Amino acid sequence: MPNWLGDMIMATPILNDLRKNFPKAKITAFCKKPLSDLIKNDKNIDEVFSFEKPLLKTRHYKKKILKKLKEKKYDLGILLTNSFSSAYLFFKGKVKNILGYDTNFRKFFLDYRIKFYNRKNTHLVDTYKRLLLPLKINLSDSKPKIYLDEKEMEKRALLFKKENKIVGICPFSNYGKSKCWPLERFEKVAEKLLDDKNISVIFLGEKKDKKNLKIFEKNRVFNLIGKTDIQNLAYIISICDVVLTNDSGPMHLAASLDIPLVALFGSTDEIVTGPYLKNGIIKKKTACSPCFKRKCFKDFLCMKKIEIDEVLNEVKKKIYVQKIY
Template sequence: MKDLDPKNIIVRMPNWVGDLVMATPILFDLRQKFPKATITAMIQKPLCELLKKDENINELFCFKKVKQLFLRRKENKNIIENLIEGKYDLGVLLTNSFSSAWLFYQGEVKNIIGFRKDFRSFMLDKAINYPKEKNHQIDKYKKLLEILSIEKSNSKPKIYLDKKEIEDAKELLYQRGYKNNQKLIGINPIAKYGKAKCWPIERFKEIAKKLSKDENNFIVFFGSSTDREEIKKICLDMPDRIINLAGKTTLRELASLISQLDLFLTNDSGPMHIAAAFDIDQVALFGSTSDLLTGPDSEKAIVINKKVKCSPCFKRVCPIDFRCMLKISVEEVFDKMIKILNNK
């Protein structure tokens, strides 16, 4: 495939926010290699919102993930028909599932490349082994591009916003009481993957209390609609300079707000990677997962990881004493944050 000159490329993007953001350099590298090609990014709703303004793609192929069997068959039929109609001459699978390869195969996508996973190799035109080395996820994605003679680049994750989106984010903050002279601090106390990735929520509350003692600090809690009530409890009896936007933003609104932060405190999560894509100062807390594999790709990110014996376990719920996160103290996190804020 080294001499391939595709005219119509489709890239199946990952299904989690963080993985999606870490995969954006692939779109950039493909655009650099094939500047005249039409590049389509295929991704689940609502994650496709994040790529809406991406300058490296020509089209977005958004689809729904359907659980009910009959509806799933109908959705898959529509996907296959659209793939056939697209006449794609290069398919890049950044997902490892059998189903994603099957859809490309049934959709008559030519020159399908991907990792040798989930008994799907017979549907791929070129399959390589999933890297066993402890490389960052971004580098693993880039390994696939070697099939196309694209050497590993220094491209980094990036999310594209327009001027209006940024202005709207600022207006939302102004309506909630934020002033331009204040330092804007975001806190993301949740991780969708599971509780094992989350620092105890009461410690995030302690951090917010400490930060709120300085009237120059304005603090925003982020989260999904399912986290709203839990975060609401944190914000009770707190100063007006601490607000809860959990479940009140779209993905693009969340990205726009994060892009304006002076500092971000977060678990290993999708919003952590969004902040890294904007090169925002952040303190990222790791326990059950590995910052070597999925850490924020930004020189402005400070990672706290106690690297206890049982970590990384990659479990959704800790089966023992949660030592990886409990060893991270409020004082250590607060000190890191204050050092960053004092330098602004």
């Protein structure tokens, strides 16, 4: 499975399509930690093989993968990553038929080579699905989905006043600042939402994103930035009535859980990496967008053009219209 949260979620339709077409097959998903925690309840797979992938001293995790591959003697291996090393590991692990993208000088390890499809105007979910064409599996309408334990969802709901409407706010993104709407604008939207006494707000993010915002001092505001692991993040998002977010992993997580979204796009392309088969996107046309750069060296118009009241109104619409995108 892919190594980034958003990419991994966008690859989950592959699991559904494989199970649908090969109902008796034994399917193992190789996935790095902690992303593997999100697919352990996936009904389409028989086993999740999870591994740590350190930045240095990678020999140990590669040995672990090789051992698993050789023990299981897989008939087919589908590579959703583009790296040379992943193809080499499947080859050394004696996977009988290896299917993957013909990139990064790895074609000699592949039995079925797929040219990396021109992603312009093509969603990444569909790019992944094209990997199954050699198996005579046509592009399906299956969408990304994460399966959670309902009892665990109920436990999280009890932590909050669920009689209130809950707005999850994810104001960060791993790729860079150019994907992020100004933080003070997220804060302003939250302040205005709190004028409605029936609304609570949860701020979500990683440890590296920790901030001290004045709004955290207000009632009905929960600051969970840096306080959830990836599995708990999924459960918290699952009890939200709407999620306000940049283009990010949590955005795809919310979409995979069918949570209404207001997703803000600037430097990236919503056609390629937006919520799959859904709207809820706010994006302003500018001459330089999408640029796909981590940092804006111009005037950041693509994000600054998105107004606070426009976002506020979209969030309010989603709050009171359940499951409508």
